[in-house]
Every structure is written in structure tokens, then in C-alpha cells.
Amino acid sequence: MQEHEDNLERLISRSLDGELSSDEQLELDRELIRDPRARRLMEDYRELDARSRNALGAMADGQFTLRPHAAGPLIPLRRGWRVRAFWLAPGAIAAALLALLVPRPAFEGTPPPQPMSYPAEFGPLTDAPADGMYRPVSSTLPSVQRATGRDLVGVVGEDGNVYWIEVERTRTVRLPHGKSGAPANRL
């Protein structure tokens, strides 16, 4: 008798979970036709399943948002290597300090000025050199010089922005060592 009850429960459970074979489905149908208790059990379990799904679904659909993790994120890498974010902190601080120390362009938030030619006239750098060209500052002097392979100087333009200027004649006006103020051939 108990074995029959257990089998009936198993068939109903499998039926509700969509796991019945066709033979088992026939067996369950026969039981449901023959036995009113089987029908009641089936109805109870069907309602139980529906209510469980609804309750669990309502719980699962509660709000859930990603929050910052107190321990600090790790940067996932392949092959199981991991780097803790705080190792990156000294580098980030150094970069921030460098950014504060290096003169920054004033055009942040506004469109950068377009490159323009400057009158070809030799003179002080603040008036811009001959054959020079204004360019907006995007990096520090050494890195720009390395990138361009040219001699550069930074000057403040008429609009208040800082520009790197390509200077083609820089070396031609350099004075001999130990001298100042006048070309060597005048000494």
C-alpha cells in the first residue's frame, strides 16, 4: 500500500516537473481516473507548485543592484593571475601629482583651437618663432618631443592656452658655451 502511495507521489512529482515518459504518463492517467485520492493529491501538488513558483519568483524579482565591494576589486587576468587594485594606487597617485605639476591647457571642456600658421618672422618665442606652428598641448614636453622627433617649446598663446611649438631653427641661435647675450663672432 505504502509502495503504491510512494509511486503515485513520484509520478505526480515527475509529471509536474515535465519529466514523465509516455509510459509513466499512461500509468498516471489510469491512477487519476481510477482513484479520487490521486486526483486530490494531484490538485494539491499542482497548487503547491504554482504558489511556490509565485512566491519564489516574487522574492527573486526584488531589486538588486551592484554595489562597490568594500574589499576593493581585483583585476581578473588569465591563467589565474590576479592583481589587487591597491597595487595600482601608487601609480595612480603619481600620475595625479604629475598632472597637477605639469601646466595644463585651458581649453578643457571647449573645442581645441585648430592648428594655424604663424607669420614667418624670427623673434622671441613668446611672439612665436619663424616657421613655427601652434599646436594644442596634449602631453608633456619630453614625451611630445620623443613622439615628434622635433625640438619643441611651450608658449602661452594669445588666447591664453599653452601651445607646443615646433622650432626648426632652435639650434642655429644657440650660443657657445660660457658665453651669453651675443654671438661668438662678436667677441
Added chain:
Amino acid sequence: MPVTQEHDAETAVIEAIRGGDRYAFEEFVRRHNRWVRGVVFGVLGNRDVGDDVCQQVWAGIWQRIGEIRDPASWKSWIYRLARNAAIDAGRELTRRRGAATAADLATIQAPGEVAADRRAARIDEHREVLEAIQALPAIYREPFVLRHMNGWSYREIAEVMNLAVDSVETRLVRARRFLRENLKGKL
């Protein structure tokens, strides 16, 4: 066919996350948070700390995803992380304040726009059922929640829980029997 092969579409996402793609990770969380919550609730039987545990689980996944040897086995891997986190949280909870409660079930939001009284009645229904599910022994509650919250098949549940399919079936039959007894007169 192993359950993991059904989710091969996600292996590309896993690879992206392993490469540090945070957007891929956030999308992945959106897709899979529901069943992770199901695992946590199934093990813990407590919604009070469910969100916190889920946070820990997802933070752990982000941190440790580089440890997955076979991206195709991501589902089992995440299941184990979620389950272990829930077990740890359960131990901590038991140590701190004893038996779990369902005190915050009143915060469940019924789907859709429904009248306040109807919503209150529905919340009461949900509370009864969830309390009954919480009262299940953990070995029955876990597969029951995976089945009813996530709609997983016996085979899927067996694979992530590392059980035989027959064992899953037996546990589901017993879970239903327990629940029917506990909700007698309310079905």
C-alpha cells in the same frame, strides 16, 4: 548532452569577463542573478541576508573568474561559489542570532499594478509559502528552489549539485510531501 553545453553561448561572455570587461560582467549579472539568488535562498533559507550574500558571490566571481580552468563549466563553478557563500553566511547567521526569520517578506513587491489590499493578501500568501519552504530541510529545499525558482530540469540540478538524477527526483518528491503537510488546510 552535458548541461554545460547548453550554455556555450555564455562562454564568450566568460572570456570577455576574464579579460576584464566590466560591461560584459554587468550584463552577465543581469542574466544570471535570478538563479544565483535561488541557490543562495535554497541553501540559506533566509532572504534577510540574501542580497548581501549575492553581492559577495558576484564580487567573488569578478575576482576569481580567472581561476576557471574550463569556461564551459562556468555554471557549476558559479553554483559552487554561491552555495559556499550561502553556507558561510548561514553559519554566521546561526552564530549571531539563531534561527532565521522571514521578517522582511512584507517588502516583496507583487508584479504589476494591483490594489493595495489585493497586494497585501498576495504578500500574505507568499509569506506562508516561503516560510514553509524555509522550514524544509536544506537537502530538500535546495533542489526545490532550483526547480521552482529557476525552472531547471532534474539533469541540470543533478549536474550542479553533483547528484544522481534519481536523487534529485527523490528529494523533490520529499520536499513536496513536507510542504503539503506544513501547508495542510491552506492549499
